[in-house]
Amino acid sequence: MKKYIKVVGAVIVKEGKILCAQRNKNTSLPLMWEFPGGKIEENESPENALKRELMEEMQCEISVGDKIVTTVHEYNFATIELTTFYAEMLNDQIVLEEHADLKWLSPNELGTIEWAPADVEAVEKIMKDA
Numbered sequence: 001m002k003k004y005i006k007v008v009g010a011v012i013v014k015e016g017k018i019l020c021a022q023r024n025k026n027t028s029l030p031l032m033w034e035f036p037g038g039k040i041e042e043n044e045s046p047e048n049a050l051k052r053e054l055m056e057e058m059q060c061e062i063s064v065g066d067k068i069v070t071t072v073h074e075y076n077f078a079t080i081e082l083t084t085f086y087a088e089m090l091n092d093q094i095v096l097e098e099h100a101d102l103k104w105l106s107p108n109e110l111g112t113i114e115w116a117p118a119d120v121e122a123v124e125k126i127m128k129d130a
């Protein structure tokens with residue numbers, strides 16, 4: 001059976017814009033756009049996983065807000081369960097440790113970049129709720 005991986009993603013909103021992060025070219029889903037975050041470790045809450053990942057990936061301290069949606073997507077390499085949360089930055093710093101690029105987009109611009117397939121449902125919900 002394929003690996004079933006629980007992943008969290010942060011939808012960081014600042015001045016009405018949403019932080020979008022481009023995956024590196026050397027990883028799975030190369031150069032696709034995602035919400036910063038990553039895999040939940042054993043015995044870790046989704047909120048703590050998100051805070052840890054944002055610190056590791058971007059040296060960014062966040063507070064985690066409301067959950068947006070949980071979706072399941074089957075890739076050829078794994079089944080990914082992605083839960084997205086709204087989040088706010090607490091320090092005004094982003095250091096790109098892992099991603100190729102960043103963009104701040106307003107909700108109605110989110111359709112202009114190529115999202116990882118697992119994110120499409122969350123992106124549509126964010127655009128609809130905005």
Ligand SMILES: Nc1nc2c([nH]c(=O)n2[C@H]2C[C@H](O)[C@@H](COP(=O)(O)OP(=O)(O)OP(=O)(O)O)O2)c(=O)[nH]1
Pocket residue numbers: 007008009027028029033034035036037038039080082116117118119
């Ligand atoms: N962080 C994050 N990961 C996502 C999103 N959408 C999506 O399909 N993923 C996938 C990519 C990865 O396979 C997995 C997250 O793991 P990770 O953030 O630890 O990614 P990684 O590149 O280190 O993992 P790997 O697959 O290269 O081993 O979930 C998203 O919006 N945010």
